[in-house]
Amino acid sequence: MKIGCWVLVAMLLTGCAGAGSNSDAGLGRDAASQHALRVAHHQSIAITREEALGIVEDMNAVLSIQDNAADVVCGVEFVLSGGLSAFSLGTGVISSTEDFASLYTRVPGEIKVVNMINYCGRFGAFLGCAPVPGESLLVVRSSRRVEGALWAHEYGHNQGLSHRSVSRALMNPVVTSRARVVNQQECKQFEAGGGVSYESVYVGGFVMFLE
Numbered sequence: 001m002k003i004g005c006w007v008l009v010a011m012l013l014t015g016c017a018g019a020g021s022n023s024d025a026g027l028g029r030d031a032a033s034q035h036a037l038r039v040a041h042h043q044s045i046a047i048t049r050e051e052a053l054g055i056v057e058d059m060n061a062v063l064s065i066q067d068n069a070a071d072v073v074c075g076v077e078f079v080l081s082g083g084l085s086a087f088s089l090g091t092g093v094i095s096s097t098e099d100f101a102s103l104y105t106r107v108p109g110e111i112k113v114v115n116m117i118n119y120c121g122r123f124g125a126f127l128g129c130a131p132v133p134g135e136s137l138l139v140v141r142s143s144r145r146v147e148g149a150l151w152a153h154e155y156g157h158n159q160g161l162s163h164r165s166v167s168r169a170l171m172n173p174v175v176t177s178r179a180r181v182v183n184q185q186e187c188k189q190f191e192a193g194g195g196v197s198y199e200s201v202y203v204g205g206f207v208m209f210l211e
């Protein structure tokens, strides 16, 4: 299993991108597939249902709005499922494979919000961490302008997507609020939903690799 993530230093690059440039264009069109997301957060993390709703709405905008000629309009719709749940397992700080595996396997939900991710296949400071493919992802709170793209990026890893080092690609390993472009193949995998086989995840134990 591979682990994908976005590095914290990338946050420094987000300052110059335009905020509020997204319109509602593209939303509400045919949703080829709908993915219900259950959001859990460590009890020490402050996040409201309204904030989570806004982030999920941004995920939809990231995929459905065509940002440039290379960007496909992807008919995937994410829906926040129920209320947010708080968990007390661990400290909310991910510093080892064990920390990651514990939350990954024992906390229900597709999105798990933690305090800090210091380990994601290697040591560092990460905004998100997700098995490729996988059933859930870990993220930290960050600039509201990038959280939609961050959640979508990590969800992409769960859907089996690797990094793509193309300017403005959503799957670019560097996060910016302008990284929102998905190609046709990536869109297909986003649409695949539960079609991804997860059987390989636990083969050989919880071994993680970083791309």
Ligand SMILES: [Zn+2]
Binding pocket: 004, 005, 006, 153, 157, 163, 171, 172, 173
């Ligand atoms: Zn990644």
